[in-house]
Amino acid sequence: MKGYFFPNRMTPILRGLIGLLVILLAGCSMSGSSTKNVPAPLARQGLLDLRSYPFDHQFVDLDGNWKWHWQALLNPGDPETGFEYTSFPEIWNKKTWKGQPLSSFGYATYTLTVLVPPTPLPLGLRLPDTYTSYRLFVNGIELAHNGSPGVSKETTTPFWASQVKTLPQNLDTLHLVIQVANFHHSKGGIYKSIRLGRADLLLGKLNREYALNFILTGCLFMGGLFFLGLFWFGRHEKSILYFSLFCLLYSYRIVGSNAYALHSLFYTGWSITLHLEYLSLFLSIAVFALYTGSLYPEDTNKSIIRGLAGICFAFAIATVLFPPSVFTRLITPFLGLMPVYIGYAFYVYWLATRRKRPGASYALMSTGVLLIIFVIILLQYFQVAFPENLVLFLGYLGFFFFQSLVLSFRFANTLKQAKEQAEEGLRAKNEFLNTMSHEIRTPLNAVIGMTHLLIQDKPRDDQKQPLDVMLSSARNLLHIVNDILDFNRIESNQFILQVVPMDPARILQQIVSDFEPAAREKSLQLSLSIDPAFRSTVGGDPARFAQVVSNLVHNAIKFTERGQVKMSLHVESQTTQDCSLHIAVEDTGIGIPLEKQEMIFNRFTQVDSSMSRMYGGTGLGLTISRRILELQHVDLYLQSEPGKGSRFYFTQVFPVMAPPPDKPEIKPVRKPLSKDKPLQDICILLVEDNAMNVLLAKSVLDRLGASVEVANNGREAVDMLDSSRHRLILMDLQMPVMDGYEATRLIRQRKETLPIIALTASLAQEVDEDAKQAGLNEILVKPYNPGSLMQVIVRHLKLQDQD
Known part of the structure; x- marks a missing residue:
């Protein structure tokens, strides 16, 4: 049965979740204080004797039976008449007064006498929030307050915050008087313990709780912004959007509830913050339901997801429409629904894990952690256990960490698939271009070769021009194919540069020889100037050097109608190790406006579309030249003025190399080759x-x-x-x-x-x-x-x- 219900890899996950549950629950104190080793005494009939209690490193909760005055706000020194003893802490709607059950609305006074031992360091009180306002007096002096308690709704100002107050030193008796009033919330009274201990330890513990809350809130808020940016600027997956909203919404609850760390910094009004506290809960759970449905849509029931989200949105709408005394009653039924939400999410992630969905195992672990957190919160809410703040911090951190892993895993998986598809597309493109190159070059071989043979046969004048046109057109087509292939190699990082001995001057002379017919056909003067100081053989890629300069010369001839095209090689510096050469190609052509000079280096781009119709070409030549030079960390520059011409130039440092050894003369020994028929009888x-x-x-x-x-x-x-x-x-x-x-x-x-x-x-x-x-x-x-x-x-x- 075990093998049927759970995949083998599920066993470590479940064991891990069970272990984490034990660890987190171990951090919860079932008696009310996780820090004390000596059992704390309870107050009896308004008196708590702590004279033998060690306060060096321990705290005590002032729980037990307090004196209680219902519908009375007594000040210190007022006669204590008409009181009862009541359990502390406990909300009012669980109490009775003179045998009659109470509502949550009203006001009351609590009193307690505490006997304390002499201590070298001052003691202090850790005061929690109260439904919904209080004022505390110690030995007749007001020590603290939250809001302002009154005898009516109009005279009461609610406020929630946790605080630590230091007690005067050298006191052996503490007379506590607490006035409490509630006319705004569905619950009233004191529901959390007041803690007594060394003031420095209490304050340090509270500050650590605040620090953990702010750290966790910052992590969630920044994580939410990160995933929101990922959704906005990247893949528009709804799961990423929902998770980012969930992080942003729930980040408020960390500092806007429980210890109310946010209220220690600023306060904008109890009603506003209470609305935000409840809305952040209802909306975050609604978004989490939508997130679960969008994360693994094939494993969820859309109707169930819509129903769960709809219930949360209904709770949120009620929070907006009704006063706190009404919508605060919704928290108990909502907590009753939470197991349904978490249970269904756990089922979806378990199902997704069985079906091997990307990141599903992380989602399952995160939901297990969320279930543990929910159990702890319920224990805290119903005052069964009071976990250390670090326990919840680790739990929340674990939950959001695992959920982030889910999206990161899915996003990485998506990137991997996109990368594989891109690589496959690149391979397909390369194969296509290589195939097309082969298919084009094959017939071009016959066209160019046959044209050469016809020209060698010394055709008539009326035949020579068509043959020259045919040969020139075929060469242009070949040049275009080569440009496209070279550009593709550069883009796919498959462009290889060699470093072999070469003579740049001789290469430039060959380029002049190659382009002289084209220049002569347009009546242009093509010249080359070589610096007499150049006497070196340098290391470089002769084919690519020739390609760069040839593209510049070809471009100059193409866009020059009259005048000249000048090539030059100038030695800027020369040592025994390297040689810096300045190569330039200058023409008297049409020129390029300053604002359009950068455009001509973009692929498949010319200054305007009429250029491509008038002069032809793909616009790749200059792009390839610049990219080849950039691969060698060399810049290609342009100086141009419309109507006066252009000058392309670059400066490159070449290593000086020894010239290659001369090839020995090869003499035939078997049979002399005929000049007219060199392959006779071969x-x-x-x-x-x-x-x-x-x-x-x-x-x-x-x-x-x-x-x-x-x-x-x-x-x-x-x-x-x-x-x-x-x-x-x-x-x-x-x-x-x-x-x-x-x-x-x-x-x-x-x-x-x-x-x-x-x-x-x-x-x-x-x-x-x-x-x-x-x-x-x-x-x-x-x-x-x-x-x-x-x-x-x-x-x-x-x-x-x-x-």
Whole structure:
């Protein structure tokens, strides 16, 4: 049966709750004072003898039989006639006067004589709140009061507060006279004990209680604000909103009831604070019911939740509409309903725990703690036990801690799911972009390659211009694809920077060479200025350095209609360890207004939409350039004036490195290569599944004199390979049946050493590691031009011959 009703992991939870119940209840005194070790005597017929009671570290409650005068407010010295002996403390509607039951409304006087021993330190009285006002005289002198007792509602001023008053020293007898009046509350009289003890200890204990109350209130209030902010600025989950409201509402009860710590600081009127005390209770329980329903909606009955919340709201409405003498009667039936609320919440959380809902075990523990707190409060309310304030503090702290864990766990779980979804979305985006890159680069390879072949055939003048346009458009499309992929890598922190020896001057010269045709087509002068002081090889990423400057030059040429584009490299400082270079690209183009200069660095953004129509482009080039430099902790700056041009520049510090060693000259030893047909009588195995790329590669290789055999996938390549005929393999990487990596691994396992060149639409850095592990010799990225393909093949054939 145990295994059926409770999951195995429930057993430690229940044991923990039972243990906590024992600990908390152990902190409750069943006799009225948790601090005394010596039994305190009781007052008898208006006299309490404490001359032998040790007051060094103990307190005593002045309980027992006091003299009592009903419907009389006696002052010290007035004759004590018409009195009875009555139990103290006890509310009036439980008493009788001359055999007749009393109501809660009226006024009375209590008197008691206390015999005390001589003590080195002054004694004091801990005075609780009273229904609903009192005035205390000690030996004929007024010592304290709460409000002002009177003989009618009009002459009575209610007030509630706990206080400690110090007694005069060197007294052996205390004559206490207490005037009490109530015309405002449904209960009347003194219902809490008056405590006598050392004044410093009593005051210290009261201050500690106040401190604990204020600390707990601060925790609840700040927690409520935190969860309210979490709801407002984060996920709009109702459970978070309800819990924040519950914390904010219940935070008032900690300092606005019981010891009334808030009243020690300021007081705004008994009726207002009493309304707030009851409203905070009714509304907080209503919100807690709604919180439970929204926390685990699949495990709750909505009708029950609405009914429980509706009852609380009805109590709250009655509190607003009726006077204190009426709505204070609601507390007893409401306390009777509390087990129903807590019991149902406990059932919901137990059910949620069985069904393994997120954070349900914490919710179950918190409700168990709440049940314990409620038991303690009932014991206190019905004057059965009087817990130490620390006990309730720990109980409340445990309850709110566990409930915070519930929301934190759920919120963390939600963040985890959101993170996983975001990562999955990022992976899907990356896969999509990589796939689209491959799909776009594959036909571009054929377009660019075939265009190069047609241009090499020396077309007529009327054919050359369309071919140039075709090649330029294909390159622009390739540039856009590369920009999007690079931006995606930067955004997903997959952008890798290398540090290898490079010559910035030579890179800039190559950029000038690459862009001269574009500048010449627009009749622009493209120039480069190199500081003669620059004589170093520096460490950096040559590809990314070239990409940054190329984007700046491309942007300058695109937005310049006449004039010039100037590139410059200036040495700002140079030592044996590092070199600071200032690189600038200046044009005489359209310029950019000051207020719009920052916009051009935003992704997919240009100064205005007409620019994209007139000049084309995605607006990613400058964004990527700035982000690449930022990854190296370098800033990209802009100076521009509309109509006069723009100047982009940055200053970067490079480490000085030794230049790479010169490559030894490779001389063919097997067979000289023909200049016109450098691959004459060379048999190459082409592994490619795309018909257009097969046509392109065969066309290029046929012109070079090579014979070509084609395999449509890696499996065919492994089966077809004959090292006695084939000198080199051109291997596509992404193919059906078997990809190029697996085919290469199988070939290398056969101890084949012929060169295998990867032809891939992916970027080199994306496949470099896998290619090396598979045994590929080099990577040629599509789209490639015929000259690049020839250079790669010839280089590896020469290396093979040298071997």
